[in-house]
Amino acid sequence: MVDDTCNILVIEPLSVPQDNKEAFIATLQYTLETAIQAVYKLEPDELDSERLGEGKYLLFWEASEGGAGVLSQLLQQPNAFQRIAHAALDICHFLEPKDTCVQACYECLLSYRNQFDHPLINRHLIKPLLEELQGSAVEISGVFRDEQYQKLLSQTDPNSNFERVVLQEIYQRGYKLPDAAQELIPEANCKPDFVYKEEAIALFCDGSVHDNPEQKKQDKIERDNLRYNASYQILTLRHDEDWREKLEILGSL
Structure with missing residues (x-):
């Protein structure tokens, strides 16, 4: 079978x-x-x-x-x-x-x-x-969107509250939700916090742990691999900046 x-x-x-x-x-x-x-x-x-x-x-x-x-x-x-x-x-x-x-x-x-x-x-x-x-638009029922939101929440890094704050902001604004969270991109050997697959956008939510110099160096290597080996656009949101303004790019998806 x-x-x-x-x-x-x-x-x-x-x-x-x-x-x-x-x-x-x-x-x-x-x-x-x-x-x-x-x-x-x-x-x-x-x-x-x-x-x-x-x-x-x-x-x-x-x-x-x-x-x-x-x-x-x-x-x-x-x-x-x-x-x-x-x-x-x-x-x-x-x-x-x-x-x-x-x-x-x-x-x-x-x-x-x-x-x-x-x-x-x-x-x-x-x-x-x-x-x-040609003049139509897809309307997603609240149930479908809620299920996707809950699924993404369950996939986030349990040690990163910032990821969940960002995801909640995306959800509340009515933007398109990511396709996956913490999913490995084999070509880059990297797990972005969130991924939009068709648009090839990798979203990173950098909390205070990413302020560490060694972590910054590793982040650069992984994100360069994503950019050059997997042709992903990188969107990085830092905890200490106005990251909500950066999210507006997702409104056009």
Whole structure:
């Protein structure tokens, strides 16, 4: 018996035209799958999907071992579906028309993997929805955000109250929460206090222990490794400075 875990996302389309319903859902499935792969630079075998409940739901899951955490990121980024919709309009030849593509082609939505659905796929059916999604925003329920906040609190260094003060400030301002706390970045052999993975931002909360000269030297080595070996942006907050002002950069995530 083999156990595996992966991120999943279930979507329930609400505005589904009753005529061509099956074709609409099938087209939406492959359009979203292809656009997510494009936006987040995933290989075709890293993301998969299927229709559930007679087409009432669309199930997406990260098929590669471990996953890239993309589907969870979709729920944490207010403009995620705006980006996906824009990519989908481009993929479906609506931004740069292709006269030889009638309903769909192998340059947009058709593939060997979805060949049994080729008769259903029609890019024109989902154009109005994609245009509407360009003005959409993801709203995260309080429960989901609270769970993430509590999870991050449990991951912080028990000896660093400053980390928890910073995390509380991020939470109370309504900023995007970090993806993880105290997680090892192998390329740099370093554990930032908090990490934003997609944005490649490492956040360090330096309490008084980091005033020690030897600790400062070690901090510089680790953070240079993060910057140059793992291409992370470093955001350092010191306990003895106006660190709250520095946090404003997170408001744009």
